[in-house]
Amino acid sequence: MWSKVEMAPPDPILGVAVEYNKDPSPKKVNLGIGAYRDDNGKPLVLKCVREAERKIANDESMNKEYLPIQGLESFLSQTSKIIFGDESPAIKEQRVAVVQSLSGTGALRLAAEFIALDPSWGNHHTIFKKAGLQTKTYKYLSPDMSLDFDGMKSDVQAAPKGSIFIFHTIAHNPTGVDLSHDQWKEIAKVCQEKEHIIIFDTAYQGYATGDLESDAWAVKYFAHEMKMELFVTQSYSKNFGLYGERIGALNVLCNDAETAVKVQSQLKGVIRPMYSSPQLHGARLVSTVLSDNKLKDLWKVELKQMSQRITEMRSALVRELTACQCPFPNEKFSSWNHIVKQIGMFAYTGLSAQQCAVLTQEHHIYCTKNGRFSMAGVNPGLS
Numbered sequence: 001m002w003s004k005v006e007m008a009p010p011d012p013i014l015g016v017a018v019e020y021n022k023d024p025s026p027k028k029v030n031l032g033i034g035a036y037r038d039d040n041g042k043p044l045v046l047k048c049v050r051e052a053e054r055k056i057a058n059d060e061s062m063n064k065e066y067l068p069i070q071g072l073e074s075f076l077s078q079t080s081k082i083i084f085g086d087e088s089p090a091i092k093e094q095r096v097a098v099v100q101s102l103s104g105t106g107a108l109r110l111a112a113e114f115i116a117l118d119p120s121w122g123n124h125h126t127i128f129k130k131a132g133l134q135t136k137t138y139k140y141l142s143p144d145m146s147l148d149f150d151g152m153k154s155d156v157q158a159a160p161k162g163s164i165f166i167f168h169t170i171a172h173n174p175t176g177v178d179l180s181h182d183q184w185k186e187i188a189k190v191c192q193e194k195e196h197i198i199i200f201d202t203a204y205q206g207y208a209t210g211d212l213e214s215d216a217w218a219v220k221y222f223a224h225e226m227k228m229e230l231f232v233t234q235s236y237s238k239n240f241g242l243y244g245e246r247i248g249a250l251n252v253l254c255n256d257a258e259t260a261v262k263v264q265s266q267l268k269g270v271i272r273p274m275y276s277s278p279q280l281h282g283a284r285l286v287s288t289v290l291s292d293n294k295l296k297d298l299w300k301v302e303l304k305q306m307s308q309r310i311t312e313m314r315s316a317l318v319r320e321l322t323a324c325q326c327p328f329p330n331e332k333f334s335s336w337n338h339i340v341k342q343i344g345m346f347a348y349t350g351l352s353a354q355q356c357a358v359l360t361q362e363h364h365i366y367c368t369k370n371g372r373f374s375m376a377g378v379n380p381g382l383s
């Protein structure tokens with residue numbers, strides 16, 4: 001019955017790890033997946049997470065009952081504050097409908113399902129359908145690796161009224177190129193005029209500046225200054241190092257508290273037939289850390305350490321490439337400095353798929369074919 005099923009292509013990012021694992025060379029380096037590694041190239045479990053796990057393990061009152069559909073209440077109340085800020089008027093006015101999700105990917109999927117389902121957004125539903133459920137891209141990066149702001153803005157402007165835009169809150173993957181505050185302001189104005197629906201995808205909060213507050217600037221500007229209704233997805237994979245726990249959230253910012261209650265009820269309707277209720281452990285870990293000031297401070301210190309190490313590795317890589325007079329990816333480049341200017345977890349090197357293949361075949365360096373290096377995979381032991 002299933003013999004005619006064709007082989008699905010490997011995931012372009014996760015497939016790199018499969019190839020890496022097959023390579024017997026002791027020199028091999030994995031710059032594929034965006035997952036933090038320490039100075040020795042090893043995965044890192046944060047101290048605050050270990051401490052939270054000990055607390056949970058020793059607490060006999062913590063059972064393993066099912067969570068409610070929307071998730072762990074103590075997690076939900078904390079997670080919105082992380083992105084909108086402790087003093088957020090939107091939270092105080094109870095205008096945020098929030099549900100726990102299977103990390104950032106799950107949150108995005110919930111947002112898409114909600115948009116497709118909500119009858120009051122029939123027009124957007126039609127747009128999705130008319131487009132054959134296809135997505136379109138907007139201009140973002142210039143060939144010289146700077147932001148193509150004019151291109152982006154004109155695409156946002158030219159899109160049909162009420163289009164759905166996904167923006168990366170901070171530390172754009174894969175380019176490492178973000179908008180300035182002034183550029184965000186211009187984009188926000190256009191989005192408001194065109195009544196676009198914005199989904200802020202937040203997978204790297206804390207990884208750009210090392211500071212949670214400043215990394216959430218764009219979301220807070222759209223929410224509090226522009227007073228726009230928004231979707232905000234959150235992932236705790238990177239900034240808590242909780243990759244396998246699959247913990248995240250979807251926040252839907254509404255104009256009033258009454259709407260937020262109705263929206264959350266609809267989100268529960270999306271969740272129930274998909275996976276019934278979310279997982280407990282990751283939510284408990286995050287909420288244990290966030291509700292204990294000592295652990296929360298430790299988290300912030302550890303997050304800063306991770307982001308700083310990556311920044312240092314950017315400089316070190318450029319230093320080494322420059323010292324050995326490594327040729328640039330192509331004639332459009334006159335230095336490797338774009339790697340230092342980029343922020344977040346990745347370096348978008350400008351290397352072609354062919355050049356990446358040479359790196360892998362001749363030097364056992366594994367990266368995605370678009371020339372993206374996960375900078376967390378770089379460490380001082382490699383030079």
Ligand code: PLP
Nearest residue numbers: 103104105106173201203235237
């Ligand atoms: N969005 C972006 C831009 C990402 O890079 C990632 C991966 O980290 C995600 C969302 C979601 O990842 P996860 O499902 O592991 O939280």
Ligand code: TYF
Nearest residue numbers: 011013014032033034035173
């Ligand atoms: O871009 C990355 O490396 C991260 C991790 O299917 C990731 O976002 C990669 C592939 C994937 C899910 C997450």
